[in-house]
Amino acid sequence: DAGITQSPRYKITETGRQVTLMCHQTWSHSYMFWYRQDLGHGLRLIYYSAAADITDKGEVPDGYVVSRSKTENFPLTLESATRSQTSVYFCASSEGQALRVYFGPGTRLTVT
Amino acid sequence: EDQVTQSPEALRLQEGESSSLNCSYTVSGLRGLFWYRQDPGKGPEFLFTLYSAGEEKEKERLKATLTKKESFLHITAPKPEDSATYLCAVLAASGGSYIPTFGRGTSLIVHP
Numbered sequence: 001d002a003g004i005t006q007s008p009r010y011k012i013t014e015t016g017r018q019v020t021l022m023c024h025q026t027w028s029h030s031y032m033f034w035y036r037q038d039l040g041h042g043l044r045l046i047y048y049s050a051a052a053d054i055t056d057k058g059e060v061p062d063g064y065v066v067s068r069s070k071t072e073n074f075p076l077t078l079e080s081a082t083r084s085q086t087s088v089y090f091c092a093s094s095e096g097q098a099l100r101v102y103f104g105p106g107t108r109l110t111v112t
Numbered sequence: 113e114d115q116v117t118q119s120p121e122a123l124r125l126q127e128g129e130s131s132s133l134n135c136s137y138t139v140s141g142l143r144g145l146f147w148y149r150q151d152p153g154k155g156p157e158f159l160f161t162l163y164s165a166g167e168e169k170e171k172e173r174l175k176a177t178l179t180k181k182e183s184f185l186h187i188t189a190p191k192p193e194d195s196a197t198y199l200c201a202v203l204a205a206s207g208g209s210y211i212p213t214f215g216r217g218t219s220l221i222v223h224p
Binding site for chain 1: 143144146148153154155156157158161163199201203208209210211212213214215216217
């Protein structure tokens with residue numbers, strides 16, 4: 001049972017480049033989330049999705065794009081990476097509202 | 113304005129020295145509150161969900177309680193392996209959904 005996986009686990013990119021972080025879950029959970037975690041800020045929500053083809057902004061969506069054409073996948077794209085987007089990104093999923101949220105292992109992204 | 117505030121930010125305990133972590137929240141109409149444990153370099157790991165004031169959940173040395181304004185995570189006779197960051201999240205309304213909003217966490221170190 002793979003659960004929720006993220007790739008790559010580590011990524012270094014240059015300012016201005018486009019980067020896509022992948023997230024895949026094997027449970028067919030309806031809800032999926034992208035959080036970023038930074039020292040002093042904790043986990044902040046970037047985007048979430050309640051179902052395939054339904055996405056909505058979170059607290060810090062600027063500079064990010066998401067899509068969800070299939071229930072199991074929820075990629076996050078940084079259209080033009082900036083140094084302020086250096087962070088650890090966590091994908092998560094949940095079977096429904098108010099239910100336990102499962103987190104992936106995270107992707108550590110460095111923008112130089 | 114933070115909806116979820118955790119205190120203290122950091123806590124050092126001696127093995128066997130019981131203590132409590134606090135999570136206070138300002139959301140109205142709480143739909144649920146989560147506690148997670150996070151080890152360095154890993155994704156948050158689910159501990160408890162609390163849904164209503166007065167509810168309590170226990171797991172080994174951990175006990176979570178909930179009131180109308182805050183939640184406590186009590187750690188009884190902690191061991192070094194309990195060292196981790198403990199995260200609290202409340203389900204806050206976002207559009208038509210209730211989405212986990214996290215506090216900044218409490219970093220716990222238990223010395224042998």
